[in-house]
Amino acid sequence: MRWWLYRLAAAAAFLAAALALRSPAPLRFASGGRFKVALFADLHYGENAWTDWGPAQDAASDHVMATVLDADKPDFVVYLGDLVTANNVPIPNATLYWDRAISHSRRRGVPWSTVFGNHDDMPFEWPPEWFSPAGIPPVHCLSAAAMQTSGNRTFQIPLNSVLDQSAGSSVCAVNVSGCSFRGTPRIELMKTELNRDGADGLSRSSVGPQELWPGVSNYVLQVLSHEKQQDPALLMYFLDSGGGSYPEVISSAQVRWFGNQSQSLNPDGRIPELIFWHIPSTAYVKVAPKSKTEICKPCVGSLNEEDVAPQEAEWGMMDALAKRSSVKAIFVGHNHGLDWCCPYEKLWLCFARHTGHGGYGDWPRGARIVEIAEKPFSVHSWIRMENGSTHSHITLS
Amino acid sequence: MRWWLYRLAAAAAFLAAALALRSPAPLRFASGGRFKVALFADLHYGENAWTDWGPAQDAASDHVMATVLDADKPDFVVYLGDLVTANNVPIPNATLYWDRAISHSRRRGVPWSTVFGNHDDMPFEWPPEWFSPAGIPPVHCLSAAAMQTSGNRTFQIPLNSVLDQSAGSSVCAVNVSGCSFRGTPRIELMKTELNRDGADGLSRSSVGPQELWPGVSNYVLQVLSHEKQQDPALLMYFLDSGGGSYPEVISSAQVRWFGNQSQSLNPDGRIPELIFWHIPSTAYVKVAPKSKTEICKPCVGSLNEEDVAPQEAEWGMMDALAKRSSVKAIFVGHNHGLDWCCPYEKLWLCFARHTGHGGYGDWPRGARIVEIAEKPFSVHSWIRMENGSTHSHITLS
Numbered sequence: 001m002r003w004w005l006y007r008l009a010a011a012a013a014f015l016a017a018a019l020a021l022r023s024p025a026p027l028r029f030a031s032g033g034r035f036k037v038a039l040f041a042d043l044h045y046g047e048n049a050w051t052d053w054g055p056a057q058d059a060a061s062d063h064v065m066a067t068v069l070d071a072d073k074p075d076f077v078v079y080l081g082d083l084v085t086a087n088n089v090p091i092p093n094a095t096l097y098w099d100r101a102i103s104h105s106r107r108r109g110v111p112w113s114t115v116f117g118n119h120d121d122m123p124f125e126w127p128p129e130w131f132s133p134a135g136i137p138p139v140h141c142l143s144a145a146a147m148q149t150s151g152n153r154t155f156q157i158p159l160n161s162v163l164d165q166s167a168g169s170s171v172c173a174v175n176v177s178g179c180s181f182r183g184t185p186r187i188e189l190m191k192t193e194l195n196r197d198g199a200d201g202l203s204r205s206s207v208g209p210q211e212l213w214p215g216v217s218n219y220v221l222q223v224l225s226h227e228k229q230q231d232p233a234l235l236m237y238f239l240d241s242g243g244g245s246y247p248e249v250i251s252s253a254q255v256r257w258f259g260n261q262s263q264s265l266n267p268d269g270r271i272p273e274l275i276f277w278h279i280p281s282t283a284y285v286k287v288a289p290k291s292k293t294e295i296c297k298p299c300v301g302s303l304n305e306e307d308v309a310p311q312e313a314e315w316g317m318m319d320a321l322a323k324r325s326s327v328k329a330i331f332v333g334h335n336h337g338l339d340w341c342c343p344y345e346k347l348w349l350c351f352a353r354h355t356g357h358g359g360y361g362d363w364p365r366g367a368r369i370v371e372i373a374e375k376p377f378s379v380h381s382w383i384r385m386e387n388g389s390t391h392s393h394i395t396l397s
Numbered sequence: 398m399r400w401w402l403y404r405l406a407a408a409a410a411f412l413a414a415a416l417a418l419r420s421p422a423p424l425r426f427a428s429g430g431r432f433k434v435a436l437f438a439d440l441h442y443g444e445n446a447w448t449d450w451g452p453a454q455d456a457a458s459d460h461v462m463a464t465v466l467d468a469d470k471p472d473f474v475v476y477l478g479d480l481v482t483a484n485n486v487p488i489p490n491a492t493l494y495w496d497r498a499i500s501h502s503r504r505r506g507v508p509w510s511t512v513f514g515n516h517d518d519m520p521f522e523w524p525p526e527w528f529s530p531a532g533i534p535p536v537h538c539l540s541a542a543a544m545q546t547s548g549n550r551t552f553q554i555p556l557n558s559v560l561d562q563s564a565g566s567s568v569c570a571v572n573v574s575g576c577s578f579r580g581t582p583r584i585e586l587m588k589t590e591l592n593r594d595g596a597d598g599l600s601r602s603s604v605g606p607q608e609l610w611p612g613v614s615n616y617v618l619q620v621l622s623h624e625k626q627q628d629p630a631l632l633m634y635f636l637d638s639g640g641g642s643y644p645e646v647i648s649s650a651q652v653r654w655f656g657n658q659s660q661s662l663n664p665d666g667r668i669p670e671l672i673f674w675h676i677p678s679t680a681y682v683k684v685a686p687k688s689k690t691e692i693c694k695p696c697v698g699s700l701n702e703e704d705v706a707p708q709e710a711e712w713g714m715m716d717a718l719a720k721r722s723s724v725k726a727i728f729v730g731h732n733h734g735l736d737w738c739c740p741y742e743k744l745w746l747c748f749a750r751h752t753g754h755g756g757y758g759d760w761p762r763g764a765r766i767v768e769i770a771e772k773p774f775s776v777h778s779w780i781r782m783e784n785g786s787t788h789s790h791i792t793l794s
Contacts, residue, residue, distance in 0.1 A: 123520060123579065123642065126611065128709055131639075131648035182520065182579040182642070214523065242528075245520065245579070251528035312525055 022199055027111065029226040029233055030075060033374040038074035038367050038384075039276075040065055041333030042082040044119065044358025046089040046097040050137045054088075058100070060357035061365075064386045065104040068355075068367040072384055076204075077105045078238075080333040080352050081117025081278030082359065086183045086244070087125045094120075094184040095192040102193065102203070111202040113236075114193065115217040116186050117278040117333065118243020119359075124181035183245065186216040208240070212253055215240035220261050226374055233374045235271050237261070241279040241311055241332075248279050248312050255316040262324065269326035272377050274370070280332045282310045283318045284349050287342040300394040301340025301351070302383065303363055309335055322347060328379055329396045331368065336361035339368070339383060341394055348396040353383050419596050424508065426623040426630055427472060430771040435471035435764050435781075436673075437462060438730030439479040441516065441755025443486040443494040447534045451485075455497070457754035458762075461783045462501040465752075465764045469781055473601075474502045475635075477730040477749050478514025478675030479756065483580045483641070484522045491517075491581040492589040499590065499600070508599040510633075511590065512614040513583055514675040514730065515640020516756075521578035580642065583613040605637070609650055612637035617658050623771055630771045632668050634658070638676040638708055638729075645676050649712040656717060666723035669774050671767070677729045679707045680715045681746050684739040697791040698737025698748070699780070700760055706732055718744060725776055726793045728765065733758035736765070736780060738791055745793040750780045 029035045043061050048054030069077075083101040086094045098120070105112040130136045190207045197203040208218035217240040222232035237258065242248045266273065285308045289295045295304050321327045322345040329341070329348040336354035343349075353366040366385040372378070379396040426432045440458050445451030466474075480498040483491050495517070502509040527533045587604045594600040605615035614637040619629035634655065639645045663670065682705045686692045692701050718724045719742040726738070726745040733751035740746075750763040763782040769775070776793040 126643040128644045128646065131644060131646045131650075131710070132712060133649040135650065182582075185579075246523040247525045247528060249525065249528045252530040253528075253532065313528070315529060 022194065022201075024111070024200055024202065024204060026224050027076060027204065027221060028224040028229075029372075029374045031226060033226050035076065035223050035234065035372045035374070036072060036074045037076045037078055037370040037372070038068055038072055039078050039080050039331055039333075039352040039370065040068075040101070040355045040367055041080040041278075041352035042117070042336055042354050042359050043079070043101050043356030044082055044085045045101050045356065046094060047085045047358040048088060049090070054358075057357040061355065062100075062104065064355055064357070064365045064367070067386055067388060068369075068384045069104060069108055069110065071388055072369050074110060074369065077110055077112040078236075078276050078331070079112060079114040080276060080331065081115050081241075082119040082333060082356075083114065083117070085119050085358055087119060087122040089183075090124050090181055092181055092184075095189055098184075098189050098193065099196060106197075106202055109202065111204055113204040113219075113221065113238060113276075114190070115238050115276055115278055116189075116215075116240050116244070118248055120189060121183055121186045121244035123183040185245070186214070186240070190216055205238075209257060212240070212251070212257055214246045215242060215251065215254060218254060218257060220265060222265070223372075232265070232271055233377075234372055235262075235266055235273045235326075237273060237275045239275065239277040239317070241277040241281075243279060250277070250281070250311060250315060250317045252315040255320050258317065258320055262326075266326060269324055271326060272372075272379075273324065273327045274372075274379070275321060275327060275330040277330070277332055279311050279334045280308050280349070280351070281318050281330075282314045283344050284308045284332070284342075284351075285310050287344045287349055288338075289340060289342065295340050299340050299342040301338070301392050303337055303339040303353075305337035305363065306335060308338065318344075329370075331370070337363060339366075339392065341381065341392075341396065350381065350396070419591065419598075421508065421597055421599065421601060423621050424473060424601065424618060425621040425626075426769075426771045428623060430623050432473065432620050432631065432769045432771070433469060433471045434473045434475055434767045434769070435465055435469055436475050436477050436728055436730075436749040436767065437465075437498070437752045437764055438477040438675075438749035439514065439733055439751050439756050440476070440498050440753030441479055441482045442498050442753065443491060444482045444755040445485060446487070451755075454754040458752065459497075459501065461752055461754070461762045461764070464783055464785060465766075465781045466501060466505055466507065468785055469766050471507060471766065474507055474509040475633075475673050475728070476509060476511040477673060477728065478512050478638075479516040479730060479753075480511065480514070482516050482755055484516060484519040486580075487521050487578055489578055489581075492586055495581075495586050495590065496593060503594075503599055506599065508601055510601040510616075510618060510635055510673075511587070512635050512673055512675055513586075513612075513637050513641070515645055517586060518580055518583045518641035520580040582642070583611070583637070587613055602635075606654060609637070609648070609654055611643045612639060612648065612651060615651060615654060617662060619662070620769075629662070629668055630774075631769055632659075632663055632670045632723075634670060634672045636672070636674040636714070638674040638678075640676060645709045647674070647678070647708060647712060647714045652713040652717050655714065659721065659723075663723060666721055668723060669769075669776075670721065670724045671769075671776070672718060672724060672727040674727070674729055676708050676731045677705050677746070677748070678715050678727075679711045680741050681705045681729070681739075681748075682707050684741045684746055685735075686737060686739065692737050696737050696739040698735070698789050700734055700736040700750075702734035702758075702760065703732060705735065715741075726767075728767070734760060736763075736789065738778065738789075738793065747778065747793070 084094050084097045206219035212218045221236045223234035225231045225233035289299045289304045295301045331350045333352045338351045339353045341350035352368040355367050366383050371380045382390045382393040481491050481494045603616035609615045618633045620631035622628045622630035686696050686701045692698045724744050728747050730749045735748045736750045738747035749765040752764050763780050768777045779787045779790040
């Protein structure tokens with residue numbers, strides 16, 4: 001066994017031990033028999049830190065999440081991938097941007113989980129213009145004071161701790177020469193999230209089984225019944241749909257893992273199940289509304305402004321899900337110009353809503369809310385916009 | 398200053414100290430007043446190690462270099478980029494493949510230098526089929542015995558030291574789960590080459606000035622006169638044309654560096670100059686022969702089977718070179734289906750010849766030879782093929 005395999009094995013053992021010690025409180029339906037989830041998709045923190053524009057986008061993303069969390073007071077937050085635009089982050093470690101994204105839930109005491117998008121685990125892409133006579137630009141950073149006033153919030157991870165800064169100045173320069181910023185691996189991002197969260201913290205994320213690596217965010221969460229306190233009343237499956245450092249795909253190994261997990265946890269399909277990952281499957285292409293200007297029933301949504309950008313291949317996950325009547329819906333991000341839900345066989349395929357001000361597209365930002373009622377079981381959903389309004393209410397039944 | 402900047406500075410200081418200690422013998426025209434250079438371009442070691450095909454290609458590449466070195470007995474070897482197909486190497490460290498490429502010169506006592514191609518410093522690209530039901534394949538490795546008989550040579554870095562192997566077996570499996578193989582940075586490849594070579598070794602490579610990073614292989618070599626023992630009679634400039642971890646470009650900063658170097662070393666343009674880098678500049682597109690089937694004078698060559706794949710931008714290097722009458726020719730690799738030389742203003746633009754059996758294309762492999770005569774100064778060139786034959790003789794005057 002070579003040295004790096006030893007190191008890998010040692011790291012895996014350390015991680016397993018650290019995770020075994022974690023014992024966060026179980027998720028549970030609230031006293032009204034409801035469990036409300038906010039989906040924050042495509043936050044894209046960390047873009048163009050060497051301009052004024054980038055840090056301003058990040059501050060605006062903070063504002064969107066603050067609005068949604070204050071308006072809807074969710075019981076749980078799902079960070080649905082692309083928390084960071086790692087290919088735009090000229091520092092060797094993107095975990096501080098990742099931490100800024102999840103800090104909003106943490107500060108409010110709302111438990112959360114994360115899945116990876118295709119932009120979280122990417123090497124830095126050197127802008128071609130940095131090789132022109134203009135050269136590598138100095139990096140402009142907001143001062144701590146400016147950060148505290150933007151969005152009327154203070155942040156646990158202000159930008160001036162992410163990037164070097166001359167003391168007291170609002171402008172700083174990062175010396176990027178010589179570094180090849182290769183991105184922060186999924187394992188490193190997730191391990192850092194869990195380590196910072198501590199043993200009894202709010203993160204419900206997981207590094208997932210080693211046999212599914214390089215995919216990492218593969219795990220199941222149980223939401224316990226309000227009435228029968230030990231019984232799970234909802235299963236939430238999180239899957240890594242790839243991208244960045246490896247192809248945009250849900251593997252055959254993940255399909256087998258899902259089969260084993262669902263058979264073990266829910267053999268008779270009595271417990272309703274919801275699914276979360278980042279990149280739409282090819283089934284989304286099949287059900288997409290035909291008209292770009294009007295979304296007709298049974299689909300519900302407000303944006304259908306681009307083609308679905310699906311995973312590279314389909315290795316059986318959709319068949320595995322469609323044959324389980326307990327699976328009610330899949331939620332994805334990735335396409336910033338889509339926010340609809342459409343039926344596919346016996347389940348619903350839903351997009352979240354582009355939440356971050358980073359990333360392509362000028363459509364107003366928001367977040368999909370998913371409210372699950374325990375008895376009788378139902379799933380209601382709507383989109384909360386940055387200005388506080390809601391639209392696209394739907395019952396996923 | 399953040400921790401990684403400290404580490405970077407420490408690494409740079411260490412490198413500078415290590416390099417300052419290197420004192421390899423100067424290059425010099427031989428007693429006949431000649432200096433013969435072999436160009437090994439696009440070796441592409443390390444492809445598909447999990448198949449029988451990949452290791453067989455590497456053994457065939459060994460054979461090409463052995464043939465050329467034995468037939469032409471060059472005074473110097475230029476490894477003209479893409480020594481390794483790093484995007485195909487599922488191990489965290491590609492330096493052993495790099496070392497295998499240069500081992501052929503080392504074993505024969507021939508000094509060499511290396512420049513980076515776009516494939517040397519790339520992250521591993523996970524084959525999409527590894528996510529299918531077939532999964533991640535076991536890795537097939539040649540046994541040490543098989544390595545020793547292939548090409549009738551033993552190798553200092555046999556494949557079984559590059560990849561894990563069950564003792565005595567000719568097939569082995571590498572556990573790749575969990576690793577995100579991010580490629581081996583240029584600095585690491587070059588540093589390892591120089592460290593292995595030692596203080597008085599044969600490598601004439603350099604990490605180049607820090608202000609030109611992320612480009613690394615930027616340096617000048619002087620070839621001393623046979624007659625006037627302290628006088629340089631030829632300058633060879635090596636430039637990093639980018640690609641892999643950053644854009645395929647020669648930067649404005651490199652143009653300034655070339656200007657300063659050439660002004661300092663050769664202010665009156667008395668010393669003839671040759672230029673080496675990997676990716677053709679856009680000027681190659683302008684002079685390319687029009688016919689795919691026939692290469693007409695003044696161009697000379699045997700292959701014109703594809704379009705030139707040039708650098709992404711031109712930031713002034715070609716103007717800087719064209720205005721110096723001391724610059725006689727530029728040599729590049731990158732396009733496996735091109736092996737011509739064509740005139741451009743007062744200098745020659747030449748392709749090398751695809752030397753490695755890795756990489757795209759089925760054209761027979763070979764190497765461009767460049768023989769420089771000191772007095773009267775002349776540059777003759779030809780292509781030596783794997784079967785020992787030669788063709789495309791030309792005088793670059």
